Amino acid sequence: MxxxxxxxxxxxxxxxxxxxxxxxxxxxxxxxxxxxxxxxxxxxxxxxxxxxxxxxxxxxxxxxxxxxxxxxxxxxxxxQSASGAPAEPPVTESAPVDQQAAQAPAEPIKEASAAPDPDSGSTDRAGALARLRAATADGAFDLEVLGEPRQAENTPSPADAGPAEAERVLPSIPAGAEGDGWFRAESGLASKRPNFKQATRGMAFLDTATGVLVWQGGTTRLDLGQASVAEILTAVYAEAPATVERIYVTAGDPWHRGSERHEFLKDAVAAWLNGPLPEGWTVESSRGKDRQAGHLVHPRNPVGRWQRGADQHTEIRSVGEWFDPEGADPATVRAAFVELWKALRAVNFEDVVIMGSPSQTGRDLWSRTIPTKAGAKWADGFPVMSQEIRGLLHATAGQGRTELITPPRVPERVPGWYEVDRTFAYAKHTWASGVGVPKRITAAAFAAMTEKEQTNALFAPSHWQVRVTIPKDWNHVGLLPAPAPGERSWHYPYEGGRTFTTWAGGAEVNLAVRNPIAPWRIEILDGLLWESGDPLKGWSTKLREAWQSLRATADLHGDEQQKQACRLASRAVRSILLYGIGTFAQRPRITTGSLELGAGGAVPELPDGARLTGITDTHVTWERNQGFARDQYAHPEWAAGVWSAARAALLSVSTSAKDPQTGKPVKAGALHLPAGSILAFRTDAIYTSAPVDWEYGGEPGDYLLKGRMPWEQTTPRTDEEFYTLQGLGRQAYESEGM
Structure with missing residues (x-):
């Protein structure tokens, strides 16, 4: 041509x-x-x-x-089934996963609580436990979940998922010079400390159910009508000054009103965001590269951005991005943000500014820990990997482990229900991270290493393509993630004798080889090996200190409102760490936007490369995948390393407790519980039918008992049943302490 x-x-x-x-x-x-x-x-x-x-x-x-x-x-x-016949399991309609939600960092989906007991206000311990026993002993699950229908999270077992060839095939590094060319840094792109301080934004806190509004200047109660965007903007700015640029909704979720008229919750949110505006207001278009991308249409925590004239800007956001307010009023939520700022300031985040989301705040705080002293290592900035390496990590490094293990892998009925959760877990896995340009370790190069060199390579920050063979007599949970069939991201093969190919971090590969039950056979096919450094250590150490300080204050404070505020603030610190790490992953950038329908309902022309995602009587919404941006803070190697180490620690990890006989750290994790007792994993939590007696030392990564029902249960088969038991287990454990 x-x-x-x-x-x-x-x-x-x-x-x-x-x-x-x-x-x-x-x-x-x-x-x-x-x-x-x-x-x-x-x-x-x-x-x-x-x-x-x-x-x-x-x-x-x-x-x-x-x-x-x-x-x-x-x-x-x-x-109607005959009297006494077993009820059929409910049909669960699973909506496609929202693309924005799927890109969110670890633990983006909030867990719904079980429906409250009508007598939950009672402080009678025996009565509370009796009610919980009655609710669960015969498997009488309350399957009603309030709010948004939960999307299915149950990972199918390989036996149910169809033939192995139906699974996704993960990408590989090309052989020879083409693949070697991936191992470079992006030219002119490195993470450097910013030379400016973030602008502070005035914040207000609004309960759209009661109309209570709290800001620095006072408290008032508003008449919000149906709590549309127009009604909120009009009512808030009739009382609060224009310097308030961020309105956090603490309760009421106004974007979900009328959701029954829409097939998907995201469509209801888009309709609310694009509703009529008061005179003089428009969707914000003066900030950001894409003038049309004013709103983030997220099914649970949307962000709406508007402006009035050239100077007044405002956002309406959900406080659920930071923590579950657990019924706290707006004044308490505001106090939590004040305590958060004070705690971060106290640990030498001197330029701390609370930004709109925990992920934005986390990345900004981290950027201010980058070395600047002349001659210090990485003073010129941490290099950003090539787009090819970032794309590989995006495709092959999963986040937290989410798995529901159902019969016949476990019995239909189990002797109890126990929930243990690793508190502030990610902080434990930020002490060492890969820095610089990784070195490629091919199968031949790995085979040529000495045994000591191989061991050192697996213990270093690394990411490996491996062929895995499970021992034939294996009878416990799966250890390594593998590409799952269909639309699911990952599952965890467990069948004895099975062989599969996957990618995994060094922490998980090490665990598979050195687990306390039986070593798995691992063949190295290819890999990325980084120099070990500590780019996240100073940042996470400060966050840990703030977290511990807030928890201690919450335990000792005499004022109930301040106790709750400090407790919520400690959870906000956890979100800053959790979502801050997620921002390093730098998912492909998805721009969302909306356009008004033309005359007669004509659909306007969408921006180039955009696809239609929703349509209402007045607007269409769209989204556009813009690929990987030239982001100076893109470090998916750090996020992948933390996630891999956290998944490995779910299986086996040293705790801060010491064995009185040996003086060595006590080991905890799923592999230290009986085979067949593990019922579910949720990021940092294990759900088991076996009693757990691991001592909680209060250190990041220690397992904390959060739920317990030591009586017979029907094993959950669906996510609705799982979340019902989770809520009941927590209620039962709280009742024990009454």
């Missing part, structure tokens, strides 16, 4: 584009009409379902749907 043919080809491509765009707009309009008819049909079905003599089969015939579809809309029309 010569230059003339190339130019002609571009002309033809533009012609196809111009022909395709109006057809796509027509398709969008047609889809919108179909969506409205679906909503109309569903509403009519619900109305007809309220008739006393209505039957699901007749309505299904009239609607052109199946009986199952009708029952999903009108559960009362479900066929």
């Amino acid at each position: 010569d230059n003339k043919e190339y130019s002609a080809g571009l002309g033809e491509l533009r012609a196809v584009r111009d022909e395709l765009k109006p057809l796509e707009r027509e398709l969008v309009q047609l889809q919108a009409k179909v969506g409205k008819l679906h909503d109309r049909r569903a509403e009519q079905i619900r109305q007809l379902g309220g008739y006393a003599k209505a039957t699901s089969d007749r309505i299904a015939t009239a609607a052109g749907l199946s009986v199952i579809d009708i029952v999903a809309l009108v559960p009362s029309l479900a066929p």
Whole structure:
């Protein structure tokens, strides 16, 4: 092909584009009409379902749907089982994972609590335990989950997932010079300490359920009506000054009102964000590279950004980004942010500014620990890896372990339920991280090493492509993540004799080889080996000190409001560490935005490369994958190392407690519990049917008992059942201390 043919080809491509765009707009309009008819049909079905003599089969015939579809809309029309017959498990409708949510750092999805006991206000310990026994002993799970339907998190066992060849195939480093070319730093890109201080933003805290608004200047109660964006902006700025630029919603979740009218929660959030605005207000477009990307449409913690004129800017955010307020009023939540700022200031984060989210705050605080002293190592900045290496880590380094282990791997009924959680766990895994450009270790290079060199390589910051063979007589949980079938990210093969290929960090590979039960066979196929450094140590040490200080204050303070405020602030510090580490992973950048419909509901032209994600009566929302940005703070090697070490520590880790006989640290983790007793993993928590007596020393990474029901349970098979037991287990444990 010569230059003339190339130019002609571009002309033809533009012609196809111009022909395709109006057809796509027509398709969008047609889809919108179909969506409205679906909503109309569903509403009519619900109305007809309220008739006393209505039957699901007749309505299904009239609607052109199946009986199952009708029952999903009108559960009362479900066929009634015979008295005493076992109830069928509920049908769980799983919505596709929101792309923004999927990119969030570790622990982005908040766990729903079980429905409260009507008598939960009672302080009678025996009565509370009796109620919990009655609720769980016969497997009578309360499957109602308030708020957003939880997306399925149950990782299927390989036996249920279909043949191994259906699994995702993880990328490999190309052989020879092409792959060797990946091992470089991005030219002109390094992490350096900023030479400016972040601007402070005035904050207000609003309970949209009660209308209570608190800011530095006072407290008032607002009439919010239906708590639309327009009503909130009008009411807040009738009382608070324009210097308030950030409104944290502490309760009420106004973006979820009317969610029953939408198929997905994200659509309800988008409709709320794009609702009518008061006169003079517009979606913010004067800050950021993409002028149209004013809002973050997230199903649980959205961010809306607006402006009035050229100078007044405001955000509406959820305080759930920082912590679960647990019913705290806005004044207590504001006090928590004040205590957070004071605690961070006290540990020598002298330029601390509380930013909009814990991830932004965490990265900013870390950036101010980068060495600047002339001659100090890395004083010129920490180099950013090549885009190829960052892409490889993005595809092959998972986050926290989330797994629900169900029968027949475990019994249908178990003798108890125990939850242990590693407190402030990630701080324990930030003492050593890979720095500089990694060295490639091929299979041949690894085989040529001495045994000591191989051991040192596995203990150093590293990331390995391995072929794994599980011992034939293995009867415990899986040790290494593997690409899961279908849309799931990772699962943990456990079947004796199985062989699979995956990527894993050095901490997990070491654990597999040296676990306390039986060594797994590991073959090194390729790998990345970094120089060991401590770029995160000073940052995490300060955060740990702030966390410990706030916890101690919460335990000793005589004022109940301040106790709660310090407790919430300590959880905010945990979020800063957790999500701060997640920001280093630098996922591909997803820009979201919205556009107003044209005359007659015409769908406007979307930005180049954008895809439609939602449509309402007034707006369309879109998103665009812009790939990896040239981010000077992109260090996925650090996030991957912390996540790998944390997953390994779920299985076996040294605690701060000492064995009285040997004087050595006591080991804890899933592999130190009986085979068949592990029921679930959730990032830093283990759920087991075996009693746990690990001593809690209060140090980061120690296991803390958070839930206990030492009586027989029905093993949870669904996430709804799991979260119900989780809530009941915590209630039972709290009741013991009454």
